[in-house]
Amino acid sequence: MSDGLKTTCAGCSDVDEQELMTRLDEVLEEYKDNSGGLIPVLQIAQGLFGYLPENVLRHIATGLNKPYSEVAGVVGFYSFFSTQPRGKNVVRVCLGTACYVRGGKQVLDSLKKELGIDVGETTADKNFSLEVARCFGACGLAPAIMINDDVHQRVKPARIKQVLAPYYEKEDA
Amino acid sequence: MINLTIDNSPIEVAEGLSVLEACKQAGIKIPTLCYLEKIQAIGACRVCLVEIEGVHDLVASCVMPVSEGMKVSTNNRRVREARKVVVELLLSEHDGDCQTCDRNEDCELQNLAHDLGIKELRYEGEKALRCKDNSMVGLVRDSAKCISCRRCVTVCTAIQSVSALFPQSRGFKTTIGPAFAQNLDTVTCVQCGQCAAVCPVGAISERDQTDEVWAALxxxxxxxxxxxxxxxxxxxxxxxxxxxxxxxxxxxxxxxxxxxxxxxxxxxxSADLTIMEEGTELLTRLKKALVDKEDVALPMFTSCSPGWIQFMEYFYPDMLPNLSTCKSPxxxxxxxxxxxxxxxxxxxxxxxxxxxxxxxxxxxxxxxxxxxxxxxxxxxxxxxxxxxxxxxxxxxxxxxxxLEDSEMDAPLGLGSGAADIFANTGGVMEAALRTAYELVTGRELPFDNLHVTPVAGLDGIKEAEITIEGTVPAWSFLEGVTAKIAVVHTLGNARKLIERIRAGEASYHFVEVMTCPGGCIGGGGQPRITTDEVRKKRIAAIYAEDEGKTLRKSHENEAVAKLYEDFLGAPLGHLSHELLHTKYTEKERV
Missing domain, CATH: 3.40.50.1780 (Rossmann fold)
Structure with a gap:
């Protein structure tokens, strides 16, 4: 499942959709009799497709024999799931209680300003998407943000540029 | 048994009861909102709070099981204030246009506010987002009135197995609705209206068409x-x-x-007329199967209940030939x-x-x-x-x-007792049997007072077998045949029965399906709120209406006989086919 958690950029994937669907079918086959299978399947699917498009969600609903309304409800409940294509790097700002009181909101404002996008949006160059999350379980490191799978701790709004810098470099490389 | 104390009075109740149920037995009415007896107890709304000695926080009584020696306090300052605040907070985001609301004076939230003594709205805050869903012919939704109690979700999912509704998004932005808060016409809603029947507020209702009727009048x-x-x-x-x-x-x-x-x-x-058509249709199917050895769709399902029809069109389109082609009454x-x-x-x-x-x-x-x-x-x-x-x-x-009583008009105002019982689960089957059995054997249906008791009552799936003996010559092919019948109500039970039939675990000749719990007497358009107790009372009334009539069999309805004589010809005749029968279409399951 760990490979499924990786966030892939839909734009830079060369794998054709048919192949991804075949892989999804294998996953569905594996989880179809598991009553708690919906969330792992959604995580894997998001890893495969980069986000959760409607046809994939309907396919998952059919494959797991679950109502589409429930699948959509679960996707909408967890901020880690996205139904929109996202940028190469997904920046998630924690606004859980601890992060919020230690300045998460200011970190978010700073990110919005730096990236020039609002929550739920993607930069024009498709390099960054900005999202809000509730608690990474890193309350001791508050305020925390995640960029892809990396947790950044005690982020200062004034030092956002430096935090983002490596992710520009990756693109250049 | 469990011994506990409620408001200083000792009481003994059965194990496994919730505190709420124990209080009910003790004659104490705890206010509730999201709770639905026997259907939903999830502690979501927090209105049913009580205090339990030794427990730090107040607890939702609907989800708190009783335990030995428990000391419950249902009426002290802390409890009263907490319940009040819970309802005040609900009101703070609720669209409060009570005077123009469809549910004015029939609203559980309004009643609660009154009963809890709320005299002013202390909290002012953001209101729930208003999305009106006018996409359905039968139902309208208004999200601004929804209090997210989830009653509709539970009936749509657990009772009807349609699952059109589910909580979407989270926190303050939570809306109850189809996937991604789309309109109902994007999903497999069958418009049974059980959601509207259990909605405590004005968030889901029938489309109001009273003005159209006044205009016609x-x-x-x-x-x-x-x-x-x-x-x-x-x-x-x-x-x-x-x-x-x-x-x-x-x-x-x-x-x-x-x-x-x-x-x-x-x-x-027209229920009597339905029996004439549907009974003939069933006997024709049986003849094809038993005598002509034709491949004919059995069991035959009743077709009076439009929610059920849509359910079949969405979920089991390959079995549409099993539906009677009769239109509903x-x-x-x-x-x-x-x-x-x-x-x-x-x-x-x-x-x-x-x-x-x-x-x-x-x-x-x-x-x-x-x-x-x-x-x-x-x-x-x-x-x-x-x-x-x-x-x-x-x-x-x-x-x-x-008002004084009066009689309905001739000729289409005459109905038999068999037609009365179309109102409740088991009734269409009983009505059909009263006619079919007599037609085939020349004798009255051999049940006490004509009631087919094995298929009556509120059990979800009911079955019976009737062996046909002593047939009249025209129906001699049915001699010795054991007719297997089943009666189900709620679409969840219908689904269970269909799955059993498809798995080869059960087989029947004739199955009655009613969409709503208890049948039409528990329909989505009936006065709220319909509990099992209310269902039983309405059913008892319907049986009383039937038993009070001399005319208790559809085939003895003279006005129906006259209609055939003057106009239709014979059951399943040409004109019947044209006017009284219909066809069904597969619908894409979304």
């Missing part, structure tokens, strides 16, 4: 005819404060006449009023205006189906729910309780 060029379904007579009184299960057939007829309807007809008449009446009756009056179909009063929201959809235009125009123009009729009677200034 005011139009001198229209002959406005009304039919009332069997289930209305046992429930309409509740709209005027009468006890559930009070029979108001005669008062209802008088009220309809006072409102200005030109003719008051009984859906019972509502649609048979519409077709007869705009052809047979219109001809009697020398009127054209378009000069007739047919109003139905149904316990049902799906009937609004059924009337609007493209197939339901046998007379050349829409056969049934407007369908009102029981609740809508109640409102119109009030608007007309009629003192319902004080």
């Amino acid at each position: 005011d139009d001198p060029t229209k002959t406005v005819v009304v039919q009332t379904a069997p289930a209305i007579r046992a429930a309409l009184g509740e709209c005027f404060g009468m006890e559930p299960g009070t029979l108001v057939t005669g008062k209802m007829t008088t009220a309809l006449r006072r409102m200005g309807f030109d003719a008051v007809f009984d859906t019972n008449f 509502q649609q048979m009446m519409g077709a007869m009023v705009k052809t047979y009756y219109a001809q009697k009056l020398g009127k054209k179909p378009e000069e007739m205006f047919m109003v139905s009063v149904m316990p049902c929201t799906a009937k609004k959809f059924e009337a609007a189906r493209a197939e339901m235009n046998s007379s050349g125009v829409q056969d049934v123009d407007v369908v009102l729910t029981t609740r809508e009729l109640g409102k119109m009677i009030t608007q007309a200034g009629i003192d319902f309780q004080a």
Whole structure:
């Protein structure tokens, strides 16, 4: 499942959709009799497709024999799931209680300003998407943000540029 | 047994009960909002808070199991204040236009605010987002009134297995609805209206069509005819404060006449007609299967319940041939009023205006189906729910309780007792058997007082076997045949039964399906709120209506016989096919 958690950029994937669907079918086959299978399947699917498009969600609903309304409800409940294509790097700002009181909101404002996008949006160059999350379980490191799978701790709004810098470099490389 | 103390009084209750249920036994009424007896106890709304000695926080009594030695306090300052705050917070985001709300004076939230003594709205905050869903013929939704109690989700999912509704998004932005907060027409909603029947507020209701009916009644060029379904007579009184299960057939007829309807007809008449058509259809299918050895779809399913029809079209389209091709009694009446009756009056179909009063929201959809235009125009123009009729009677200034009884009009106002019991689960089966058995054997159905008790009552899936002996010559091929029948109510039970049939675990000749719990008496358009206790009272009333009649078998209805003689010819004849039967279409399951 760990490979499924990786966030892939839909734009830079060369794998054709048919192949991804075949892989999804294998996953569905594996989880179809598991009553708690919906969330792992959604995580894997998001890893495969980069986000959760409607046809994939309907396919998952059919494959797991679950109502589409429930699948959509679960996707909408967890901020880690996205139904929109996202940028190469997904920046998630924690606004859980601890992060919020230690300045998460200011970190978010700073990110919005730096990236020039609002929550739920993607930069024009498709390099960054900005999202809000509730608690990474890193309350001791508050305020925390995640960029892809990396947790950044005690982020200062004034030092956002430096935090983002490596992710520009990756693109250049 | 568990011994506990509630408000300083000791009480012994069964193990496994919730504190709420124990309080009920102790005669203490705890206010509730999201709770639905036997259906939903999730502690979501927090209105049913009580204090338990030794427990730090107040607890939701609906989800707190009783335990030995427990000391419960249901009425102290802390509890009262907490409940009040819970409701005040709900009100702070609720659209409070009570005066113009469909649920004014019939709203559980409004009642709670009153009962808890809320005199001012102390909290002002963001209001819930307003999204109106007008996409359905039968139902309308208004998210600004929704309090996210999830009752509708539970009935749609656990009872009906339709699962059109689910909580979407989270926190303050939570909305209850189809996937991604789309409209109901994007999903497999069958418009049964059980969501509207359990909604405590005005978030889901039937589409109000009372104005259309007033307009028709005011139009001198229209002959406005009304039919009332069997289930209305046992429930309409509740709209005027009468006890559930009070029979108001005669008062209802008088009220309809006072409102200005030109003719008051009984859906019972067309229920009898349905039995003639559907009974003949069943016997024809059995002959094909047993004598001609043809490949014919069995079991045959009843087709009176439009939510069930849509359910089949969405979920089991390969079994559509198993549905009886008979239209529902509502649609048979519409077709007869705009052809047979219109001809009697020398009127054209378009000069007739047919109003139905149904316990049902799906009937609004059924009337609007493209197939339901046998007379050349829409056969049934407007369908009102029981609740809508109640409102119109009030608007007309009629003192319902004080009304004299009167009789429905001839010829389409005559119905048998067999037709009355179409209102409850098991009734269509019993009515069909009363006629079919007598037709085949020449003898009365061998059950005490004609009641097929194995298929009566509120069990979800009921089965019976009847061995046919002593047949008359025309039906001798049925000699010794054991007819296997089943009766189900709620779509969840229907789904279970179908899965059993498909798995080869069960087989039947004839199956009655009603969409709503208890049958039509528990329909989505009936006065709120329908509990099992209310269902039982309405069913008892319906059986009393049946037993009080001399005419208790559909084939003995003289007006139906006359209709065949003068107009239709024979059951399943050419004209019947044209006017009384229909077809079904597979619908994409989304």
